[in-house]
Amino acid sequence: MLQTGSQLPCVVQKILVVDGWCTGVLFLLVRATDVDSAKHRIWTEVAGRQIFQVLKDKHGEGFEDFIEAKLCPLAGDVMYENFGLDKTKLEELYKNIDIIVNTAATTNFYERYDVAFDTNVLGAKHIAEFANKCTGLKMLLHVSTAFLAGEQEGLILEKAFLKGETLREGTHLYIESELNIIKDTRTELRANYSSEKAERKTMKELGLERARQFGWPNTYTFTKAMGEMMLGHLRGDLPVVIIRPSIITSLLKEPLPGWIEGIKTIDSVILGYAKQALKFFLVDPDTIMDVIPGDMVVNTMMVAMVAHSGEQAQTIYHVTSSLRNPASYALLQESAHRYFIDNPPRAGNNSEPIRLNKMRLFSTILHMVNIALCGAFSPYYNELNGKYRLAMSLIELYAPYTLFKGRFDNMNLERLRMAMEQTNNTEYYFDFDPMTIDWDDYFYRVHIPGVLKYLA
Ligand SMILES: NC(=O)c1ccc[n+]([C@@H]2O[C@H](COP(=O)([O-])OP(=O)(O)OC[C@H]3O[C@@H](n4cnc5c(N)ncnc54)[C@H](OP(=O)(O)O)[C@@H]3O)[C@@H](O)[C@H]2O)c1
Numbered sequence: 202m203l204q205t206g207s208q209l210p211c212v213v214q215k216i217l218v219v220d221g222w223c224t225g226v227l228f229l230l231v232r233a234t235d236v237d238s239a240k241h242r243i244w245t246e247v248a249g250r251q252i253f254q255v256l257k258d259k260h261g262e263g264f265e266d267f268i269e270a271k272l273c274p275l276a277g278d279v280m281y282e283n284f285g286l287d288k289t290k291l292e293e294l295y296k297n298i299d300i301i302v303n304t305a306a307t308t309n310f311y312e313r314y315d316v317a318f319d320t321n322v323l324g325a326k327h328i329a330e331f332a333n334k335c336t337g338l339k340m341l342l343h344v345s346t347a348f349l350a351g352e353q354e355g356l357i358l359e360k361a362f363l364k365g366e367t368l369r370e371g372t373h374l375y376i377e378s379e380l381n382i383i384k385d386t387r388t389e390l391r392a393n394y395s396s397e398k399a400e401r402k403t404m405k406e407l408g409l410e411r412a413r414q415f416g417w418p419n420t421y422t423f424t425k426a427m428g429e430m431m432l433g434h435l436r437g438d439l440p441v442v443i444i445r446p447s448i449i450t451s452l453l454k455e456p457l458p459g460w461i462e463g464i465k466t467i468d469s470v471i472l473g474y475a476k477q478a479l480k481f482f483l484v485d486p487d488t489i490m491d492v493i494p495g496d497m498v499v500n501t502m503m504v505a506m507v508a509h510s511g512e513q514a515q516t517i518y519h520v521t522s523s524l525r526n527p528a529s530y531a532l533l534q535e536s537a538h539r540y541f542i543d544n545p546p547r548a549g550n551n552s553e554p555i556r557l558n559k560m561r562l563f564s565t566i567l568h569m570v571n572i573a574l575c576g577a578f579s580p581y582y583n584e585l586n587g588k589y590r591l592a593m594s595l596i597e598l599y600a601p602y603t604l605f606k607g608r609f610d611n612m613n614l615e616r617l618r619m620a621m622e623q624t625n626n627t628e629y630y631f632d633f634d635p636m637t638i639d640w641d642d643y644f645y646r647v648h649i650p651g652v653l654k655y656l657a
């Protein structure tokens with residue numbers, strides 16, 4: 202387990218040099234045709250983003266040099282063995298890498314099965330194989346998701362999935378057979394001269410069908426679960442940490458409060474509400490939405506990778522809030538209402554501020570359909586109908602979250618926090634304790650303005 206006491210501070214200090222960052226070089230694997238285009242992507246899609254303003258301010262004219270010195274771009278793709286890198290590059294990497302962090306994934310819930318399998322399952326396999334060839338590897342850190350748990354209720358433990366394990370009793374999963382099913386379907390599609398559109402549809406349906414067969418609600422969580430199984434199976438005695446966050450929301454504190462990228466889950470509901478396109482949502486207001494600010498996820502990753510460096514074991518962390526500091530949908534509804542009363546949105550530059558009614562949350566479909574049907578007979582039928590369709594598509598998409606009845610245990614995370622606190626590291630505090638979050642204040646002051654600023 203976790204090494205506590207005197208050993209931790211010296212390792213923590215190792216990554217806390219000078220300005221709070223590691224001194225080494227970060228190789229960043231980017232999907233691109235060559236190193237130049239990988240570099241271009243890093244400058245525009247990573248270092249060019251607002252979140253880097255903090256470092257820009259700090260380094261001034263030296264910013265470019267700083268980034269160039271730290272980030273070493275690699276053009277590659279985890280779906281290929283060795284990520285498609287050439288031999289010379291690989292030899293260099295095998296010798297020099299201490300820590301591997303894998304966050305690559307296709308995160309679309311209903312992705313094509315072949316695409317999701319390539320990245321989320323084979324990607325994890327290729328990472329594990331690569332890791333085994335790195336001679337001085339101290340840590341392989343993999344980012345997974347807490348919702349691997351599917352529709353389980355009650356307390357969900359920070360426990361590994363064994364290879365072949367499923368969520369549906371009486372079934373066993375053969376990952377290799379899944380790959381064959383994909384290959385066979387591909388062959389059949391080709392033999393049928395299927396159109397690209399038909400192929401996409403077939404592959405999407407196949408993913409969902411296979412996921413449901415084994416008890417997962419969607420292709421994303423199913424393939425992410427298989428990815429964890431692959432890692433666990435192939436890791437040998439490599440030190441592995443698996444981080445399972447729940448729904449990641451904007452940064453709470455660092456380095457830029459409210460910052461967020463990519464519209465996901467609850468944020469599309471907030472945006473729909475702000476734009477008056479979404480007036481109701483199907484979720485029991487008392488349901489706990491397990492959310493966690495992005496900086497807490499990153500802080501956990503940094504501390505866990507230090508704490509478990511060189512340890513020949515696999516440790517799993519739920520980076521979640523539902524057990525220690527639960528936030529309900531009703532709470533978000535209240536905070537959002539209060540936010541938009543105090544900061545009313547405007548439809549155009551010169552138009553009057555709009556007073557939004559509180560979003561209606563329905564706990565049963567019957568209740569909601571009644572309201573929607575009333576809408577159908579109103580003179581605004583078309584408008585309401587469009588809004589109804591938006592609401593229904595979001596409701597369907599997020600059902601695995603909004604109907605979720607489990608709570609994620611995070612005993613390991615607690616232990617990590619206690620060990621860190623014992624190290625007396627006063628230089629920098631890596632906060633990942635969900636207890637410290639005042640949810641109403643966070644939604645009102647940080648997250649909702651962040652979503653409107655960075656995602657709208
Ligand atoms: N966001 C959440 O709420 C949440 C919650 C729990 C867990 N997670 C996990 O956190 C990780 C990051 O999620 P995110 O929300 O940042 O997702 P995201 O915005 O979809 O980013 C995924 C990243 O993976 C890269 N990628 C995809 N396929 C790849 C491949 N074959 N080879 C190399 N890179 C590839 C993408 O690169 P391109 O730019 O080239 O597309 C993209 O940069 C994922 O593992 C996800 O499962 C996220």
Ligand SMILES: *[C@@H]1O[C@H](CO)[C@@H](O)[C@H](O)[C@H]1NC(C)=O
Nearest residue numbers: 386387389390392393395403
């Ligand atoms: C290929 O065509 C056959 C015959 O029409 C059909 O039964 C089968 O489902 C098709 N396969 C795919 C993958 O679309």
Ligand SMILES: *[C@@H]1O[C@H](CO)[C@@H](O)[C@H](O)[C@H]1NC(C)=O
Nearest residue numbers: 546547548549550551552553
């Ligand atoms: C609002 O003003 C901005 C800048 O003056 C302009 O670019 C934009 O088109 C205007 N939007 C509307 C809806 O009038």
Ligand SMILES: *[C@@H]1O[C@H](CO)[C@@H](O)[C@H](O)[C@H]1NC(C)=O
Nearest residue numbers: 206207208210622623624625
């Ligand atoms: C941390 O500081 C406290 C109080 O100053 C001290 O009692 C304790 O031994 C220190 N712990 C470590 C691991 O240095």
